[in-house]
Amino acid sequence: MSKGLFKISPGFEDVMPAEYKELVNNGPYGKDLGVSDLGTFKELIEEHPLCAGCAEALALRLILASLPNSEDTVIVGSTGCSSLLFPQVAVQNIHSLFGNQNAVATGLKRALRLRFPDKVKDVLVIAGDGATVDIGLDMVMQSWFRRELITTIMLDNEVYANTGGQESGMSPQGAVLHMAPLGKKFPKVNLPEIAREAGCAYVATISPALPRRLGKVVRRAILVAREIGPSYVQIFCPCPTNFKWPSAQVLQKIRDRQKEGIFKVREYVSPEAEAYLAGLEVVKQHDEEQ
């Protein structure tokens, strides 16, 4: 794959639908754009089938706007709400069997490194809490133990949302859901701590209520996974449909949870990753001064 993939063959420009021409001419491919540039370029996703007010949809929009290398990025997804959206994203993506996403991403990343040794190819896992912390936890943790150079992003909507509202490992203790009427009996799994202990070089928790910070976190996670080691980002985006919140209040609910201390923005950077990111900053500053 190359940026040429996004060049229309001469002679076919006239028949291409307008949105593709716009994506070629005004999309983010090959440009250093980020969350703060939203609104100035053709986004990688515009329409999606997720529920009104879905914080996960907003999180995905922000993630896609933050990709440092969108033309050479492959996203591996898994069963869940996000898998309804990915077929409509203008980035290469693979849907894996429920929970297998980190195993698939591992094979993909290794194959890409063999096939394109001189190119940067980012492999990004984006999956829900069910695929990451419940059914797929084995594959997720094993990829961290092996220090696979992939970024894992969990969309923590705290419920099995698209199957009717069963409790997940990330549902808060006491949560009463459509298909969990007795309330959850144990607390959320502390996956960020597990990720750090399992060998991730970069771990962060963030929410779409902090868009610029989310963009920065995603970018740092991807950069660390290029050279240093696996990275993990947990995005807090609770499901308004299952928690029965008005669509317009989701971000406020997230902010409230943050104020109450139930959700905390955190970041862990290993010393090696910190040195690497600092080095990149120096290079960037130098480039800007030139």
Place this chain on the structure above:
Amino acid sequence: MAVSEYQVRPGPEGYLPPAAASMGVELPERGAALVEGRVVPEEEAFQAIAEKLLAARNPVFFPGPAVLWAWKDGVAEKAEAVLKLMKAVGARAIPMPDYRPKYPMINPAVEINPNHPNLTIWHNRIDVGVFVGVHCHYANVALKIIRGGTDCYTIALCGEMGHEDAMITLRDVDIRKLERLTDIARALAAAGPLRTGVMPRAGTAV
């Protein structure tokens, strides 16, 4: 090679038509092609494709991502050869730029959705459709849906091994074969009008 009695003809063959492969239609060897499920020499298929396109009332090419996007060396040249062939047979193009489902809206006059190709065929009243540069797994899906629900005569110009579910399929299609096809079409067109103005009817041999 096994010879199947099954003929791959325009539909509509019903909601769930059998895959031609499951009816015993086998892909052609190198140098051969399939015409309505029969293995024929490639030259015979060239002639059949040119005749079918020139006789069509509304021939349309469906170029896919492998030819629409100049993603590697040689693609632009292949695209140019496809355009020359389209011009020679008087066809227009409705592109299939990628395989994303276009929900909630699809404009079948502007692009063909691989998951609902029948909408495009019906909307544009297409009697002959040519797939070129469409990745095989999506071409297989689209060709089967078209045969199931429409009476469109499908032709697959495949860069790989061909497609049993197209009424005519060429395999290993490269620039040389596209140019050969263009030359045959030009010669046929120069020899006299072939256009019948009649769309093939369901269930009849064409």
